[in-house]
Amino acid sequence: MGEKEQKKATIYDLSIKSGASASTVSAVLNGTWRKRRISEETAKRITSLAEELKYTANQQARALRSSRSGLAGLLLPVYDTRFFSSMAQTFEVQARNRGLLPVVVSGQRDPEEERRVVESLVAYSIDSLFIAGATDPDGVHRVCARAGVPHVNIDLPGALASSVISDNRQGARALTAAIIRHALQTGPLNPDDVYLFGGRDDHASRERIIGFHSAKAEIIGSSIANDTESTGYSPGMTALAFERFYDRHGRLPRCFFINSSINFEGLLRFMGKHDGEAFGDIIVGCFDYDPFGSFLPFPVYMIRPNIGEMLEKGFELLDAEETAPQIILIEPQLVPPRTALEGPLDALKDNNNVVTFIGSGKSP
Amino acid sequence: MGEKEQKKATIYDLSIKSGASASTVSAVLNGTWRKRRISEETAKRITSLAEELKYTANQQARALRSSRSGLAGLLLPVYDTRFFSSMAQTFEVQARNRGLLPVVVSGQRDPEEERRVVESLVAYSIDSLFIAGATDPDGVHRVCARAGVPHVNIDLPGALASSVISDNRQGARALTAAIIRHALQTGPLNPDDVYLFGGRDDHASRERIIGFHSAKAEIIGSSIANDTESTGYSPGMTALAFERFYDRHGRLPRCFFINSSINFEGLLRFMGKHDGEAFGDIIVGCFDYDPFGSFLPFPVYMIRPNIGEMLEKGFELLDAEETAPQIILIEPQLVPPRTALEGPLDALKDNNNVVTFIGSGKSP
DNA sequence: CGCTCTTGCACAATCGATGGTGCAATTAGA
DNA sequence: TCTAATTGCACCATCGATTGTGCAAGAGCG
Numbered sequence: 180m181g182e183k184e185q186k187k188a189t190i191y192d193l194s195i196k197s198g199a200s201a202s203t204v205s206a207v208l209n210g211t212w213r214k215r216r217i218s219e220e221t222a223k224r225i226t227s228l229a230e231e232l233k234y235t236a237n238q239q240a241r242a243l244r245s246s247r248s249g250l251a252g253l254l255l256p257v258y259d260t261r262f263f264s265s266m267a268q269t270f271e272v273q274a275r276n277r278g279l280l281p282v283v284v285s286g287q288r289d290p291e292e293e294r295r296v297v298e299s300l301v302a303y304s305i306d307s308l309f310i311a312g313a314t315d316p317d318g319v320h321r322v323c324a325r326a327g328v329p330h331v332n333i334d335l336p337g338a339l340a341s342s343v344i345s346d347n348r349q350g351a352r353a354l355t356a357a358i359i360r361h362a363l364q365t366g367p368l369n370p371d372d373v374y375l376f377g378g379r380d381d382h383a384s385r386e387r388i389i390g391f392h393s394a395k396a397e398i399i400g401s402s403i404a405n406d407t408e409s410t411g412y413s414p415g416m417t418a419l420a421f422e423r424f425y426d427r428h429g430r431l432p433r434c435f436f437i438n439s440s441i442n443f444e445g446l447l448r449f450m451g452k453h454d455g456e457a458f459g460d461i462i463v464g465c466f467d468y469d470p471f472g473s474f475l476p477f478p479v480y481m482i483r484p485n486i487g488e489m490l491e492k493g494f495e496l497l498d499a500e501e502t503a504p505q506i507i508l509i510e511p512q513l514v515p516p517r518t519a520l521e522g523p524l525d526a527l528k529d530n531n532n533v534v535t536f537i538g539s540g541k542s543p
Numbered sequence: 544m545g546e547k548e549q550k551k552a553t554i555y556d557l558s559i560k561s562g563a564s565a566s567t568v569s570a571v572l573n574g575t576w577r578k579r580r581i582s583e584e585t586a587k588r589i590t591s592l593a594e595e596l597k598y599t600a601n602q603q604a605r606a607l608r609s610s611r612s613g614l615a616g617l618l619l620p621v622y623d624t625r626f627f628s629s630m631a632q633t634f635e636v637q638a639r640n641r642g643l644l645p646v647v648v649s650g651q652r653d654p655e656e657e658r659r660v661v662e663s664l665v666a667y668s669i670d671s672l673f674i675a676g677a678t679d680p681d682g683v684h685r686v687c688a689r690a691g692v693p694h695v696n697i698d699l700p701g702a703l704a705s706s707v708i709s710d711n712r713q714g715a716r717a718l719t720a721a722i723i724r725h726a727l728q729t730g731p732l733n734p735d736d737v738y739l740f741g742g743r744d745d746h747a748s749r750e751r752i753i754g755f756h757s758a759k760a761e762i763i764g765s766s767i768a769n770d771t772e773s774t775g776y777s778p779g780m781t782a783l784a785f786e787r788f789y790d791r792h793g794r795l796p797r798c799f800f801i802n803s804s805i806n807f808e809g810l811l812r813f814m815g816k817h818d819g820e821a822f823g824d825i826i827v828g829c830f831d832y833d834p835f836g837s838f839l840p841f842p843v844y845m846i847r848p849n850i851g852e853m854l855e856k857g858f859e860l861l862d863a864e865e866t867a868p869q870i871i872l873i874e875p876q877l878v879p880p881r882t883a884l885e886g887p888l889d890a891l892k893d894n895n896n897v898v899t900f901i902g903s904g905k906s907p
Numbered sequence: 908c909g910c911t912c913t914t915g916c917a918c919a920a921t922c923g924a925t926g927g928t929g930c931a932a933t934t935a936g937a
Numbered sequence: 938t939c940t941a942a943t944t945g946c947a948c949c950a951t952c953g954a955t956t957g958t959g960c961a962a963g964a965g966c967g
Contacts (some may be wrong), residue, residue, distance in 0.1 A: 189922095189924085191923075201923085201924080201925095202924090202925075202926075204924095205923090205924055205925060205926090206925085206926085208924095209924085209925080211925090211926085215926085234921085236924070237922085237923050237924070239923080239924095240922070240923030240924045240925090240926095241923080241924055241925080243922090243923080243925095244923080244924050244925045245924080245926090290911065403926055
């Protein structure tokens with residue numbers, strides 16, 4: 180594959196070719212040259228030489244010496260939900276805007292794995308870490324603290340570091356109210372027509388359940404025990420929960436709240452196994468947004484967390500260097516059924532293409 | 544945030560505490576100690592000391608000296624489609640299994656941005672790069688070649704480096720055949736009942752169009768001109784294409800092929816604007832898999848590329864250090880409508896949770 | 908006992924960039 | 938004209954790990 184595989188130019192190469200010392204070259208190229216009283220003329224000479232030779236600094240060397248790597252870490256549980264992949268996408272843009280290289284890793288919702296992958300980031304001297312939806316935020320916190328890595332929690336709060344999270348309670352209230360109101364259009368609702376599936380014993384789930392109950396009580400006016408079922412963030416377990424409900428009641432609840440898109444996939448599996456049936460009469464709310472989910476054959480209300488703002492606030496917290504951990508709430512957005520929101524994809528240049536017919540048919 | 548923010552231990556710390564020299568410590572900890580004839584006893588002493596002090600090597604220093612960073616790069620166009628986020632997820636696992644730290648970046652389908660982000664990876668001396676769906680694979684190739692970074696193309700081939708891609712033509716044939724056969728169940732089809740939307744002038748799209756035409760000709764027996772419409776990988780442009788078709792014909796084609804899930808989002812937008820209508824009679828094939836897309840209110844056949852195998856082969860190619868660029872085809876999978884496949888989420892520990900009722904109702 | 912081998916490790920250069928310090932040449936000030 | 942201040946830059950130690958080389962102590966052999 181070698182074309183002109185010259186070794187990358189270093190400040191020493193530039194030093195020789197420019198006649199200046201390596202430290203002068205370094206100062207010019209990292210912007211500290213005014214402070215070091217390098218003449219503008221010398222600076223220009225070196226800069227243009229650098230461009231000519233396509234010099235780029237060796238970040239390992241820079242990091243080793245200055246103990247700032249230019250890496251910004253993001254710890255996710257998993258990538259492949261729209262929520263977390265949008266977060267990765269947004270994080271990438273925001274980190275890059277700040278001159279950092281984003282490094283996204285996933286902890287697989289396993290406390291030990293979380294710590295391991297963060298250790299590996301620490302070994303690369305990351306400058307900061309965003310902890311998004313960690314199973315054990317405080318365990319991760321300790322790893323960061325030992326290494327002196329600034330960090331914030333996103334989406335799920337931790338006790339030991341500042342957190343930026345969605346307003347789960349309000350979001351859940353709005354979502355619950357929306358599905359109940361929609362269901363009421365087709366007749367009165369009993370308390371046992373309204374359920375919640377999914378989630379686990381974490382802060383987000385607890386808050387959502389509180390919001391769910393509060394909206395339900397407010398609108399229907401009464402409630403029942405055991406109207407929420409925790410399944411973890413697992414499609415398989417969620418499918419099982421639906422299956423069991425179905426076995427007991429001969430149908431799904433008229434209207435229900437699903438804790439996350441991961442749990443929503445459990446509903447898909449359930450549907451896949453009950454292929455003949457229509458499910459046209461259920462009304463679903465999901466605390467997460469997925470464009471395809473929004474167009475399923477029944478009304479689906481969704482909540483879209485404001486990822487961009489959460490990350491912005493996160494960066495601000497890191498810059499601010501606060502002492503006492505604080506929690507910042509970000510309002511999420513209620514998305515009505517059959518809504519295809521624009522997203523990061525719409526910012527791409529590809530959109531400027533002209534629509535053209537390029538195909539042509541063939542006759543056999 | 545400071546608890547016991549001791550600076551991280553170095554080989555010199557271990558050297559002093561163990562009485563051995565730094566080079567001995569280094570050799571013990573990086574596994575080369577047998578080659579350097581360090582006694583087993585010394586090795587054990589140092590190893591246990593290292594564990595005690597929670598020593599982890601400074602990767603920047605290691606990289607600087609050995610010019611191997613332990614970083615594996617993956618260049619994606621975007622994150623937030625299920626295809627690319629699954630790829631990120633799978634890549635992470637595979638890279639980590641090989642002792643590498645995965646660094647995933649996105650090039651936003653912009654040739655210049657692609658080169659910029661790869662330059663930034665090169666500045667960190669990545670050991671290898673996977674180029675997945677780059678707009679300009681050969682431009683990226685040149686950046687890698689200059690820096691001596693081994694690389695492979697995934698999913699979209701390049702001329703200058705080896706590539707592992709889906710068998711787009713066969714996949715498209717299978718997909719086209721599936722939707723046509725499904726449509727034939729409800730009556731005969733004319734050639735202008737079968738269209739293709741999406742894609743652009745890249746290898747994948749061209750191959751898919753060939754496969755589409757070949758299956759169409761084979762089953763329907765005749766064809767027409769202008770039965771494919773290129774829209775780029777843009778939801779907005781795709782929506783526009785559907786809108787225009789709808790304006791001209793008063794309906795959508797009875798059965799059509801959508802080039803990617805990104806284009807599929809264009810169909811969602813179209814549907815969102817035509818809210819009253821049912822679209823229950825269309826039959827769609829999409830060259831990409833999305834679990835929610837599979838359950839839309841009309842039959843959706845999907846193609847799932849075999850990401851795991853593509854990446855495995857990619858790693859093998861890198862190890863093999865071939866000289867002449869080669870292209871490896873991987874067979875994708877046809878997924879019938881209403882199918883929720885298992886994915887990386889199912890491998891998580893979270894699935895072992897027990898399903899329990901945790902909620903309790905409240906009476907106002 | 909003298910010699911060669913082997914064992915077990917230490918020394919020191921090195922990767923590329925950074926930043927404190929020192930010093931010659933120039934300019935300013937008296 | 939002589940000293941003091943300023944300008945413009947070079948020198949060199951340093952970050953932490955890797956690796957080629959050298960060398961003393963002990964083992965093996967005749």
